[in-house]
Amino acid sequence: MDDWLKEFDAWDKENHNFIEELHEHNSVLYDRFLPVYAVLESLKQQTQEGLIDVNDDIDKIVSVGLEFLHDQLDTCKLLIDTKFKGDFHQFLEYDQVVSALFFIDDLKYELEEKKVKYNRDILEKLEDELEELMDKKQDIKPELNLYVDDQVNIIIANKDINMYGIVDIFSDIADTLGLELYQEDEILIGRDI
Numbered sequence: 001m002d003d004w005l006k007e008f009d010a011w012d013k014e015n016h017n018f019i020e021e022l023h024e025h026n027s028v029l030y031d032r033f034l035p036v037y038a039v040l041e042s043l044k045q046q047t048q049e050g051l052i053d054v055n056d057d058i059d060k061i062v063s064v065g066l067e068f069l070h071d072q073l074d075t076c077k078l079l080i081d082t083k084f085k086g087d088f089h090q091f092l093e094y095d096q097v098v099s100a101l102f103f104i105d106d107l108k109y110e111l112e113e114k115k116v117k118y119n120r121d122i123l124e125k126l127e128d129e130l131e132e133l134m135d136k137k138q139d140i141k142p143e144l145n146l147y148v149d150d151q152v153n154i155i156i157a158n159k160d161i162n163m164y165g166i167v168d169i170f171s172d173i174a175d176t177l178g179l180e181l182y183q184e185d186e187i188l189i190g191r192d193i
Helices: 002-024 028-048 056-082 088-093 095-113 120-135 144-155 166-176
Strands: none
Touching: 002 028, 002 056, 028 056, 028 095, 028 166, 056 088, 056 095, 056 166, 088 095, 095 120, 095 144, 120 144
8 A cells, every 4th residue: 555655646746746737727638637646646545544445446546547647647748858849838739639649549559458440550640640740830720639530430440339448437436436527617697696
């Protein structure tokens, strides 16, 4: 138990400010990382308060969550350093592209795990197109997500496949833990009585 708490604390000290920056800038990457991060934070707190007993399931959740966050945040930092020459704000202009690339990685993993037939050529072409957007600092069109979705539908031969990635799993765990991940702003139309 102490090992993963120490590991998460060390990781959090190194990356907390980065996650907060993503949040403050309303990055789509923050929304991607939030379910995993919130679950790990909650498990840490509940463990320290003695509210839950650490078991194999908790260990597995923490292990998978830490690996996910570690890999993806390190990739973000590498992109900032290599493709954006350390410019965090320029990186944020392409956060939607980075998120799409992460989604494609998730998709490949799921397809391989489930042994689903898919068109590798189109998938690689899509990855190349997204990489090129960042490399050439091209404008991001508003319909990028629709384009990625259309390409994914072409890539997957079996339309009946049900994708359920790590972000989805951790969103469900967060729901089970009673965590409210996303707060919607209330909009008042008319006068408040």
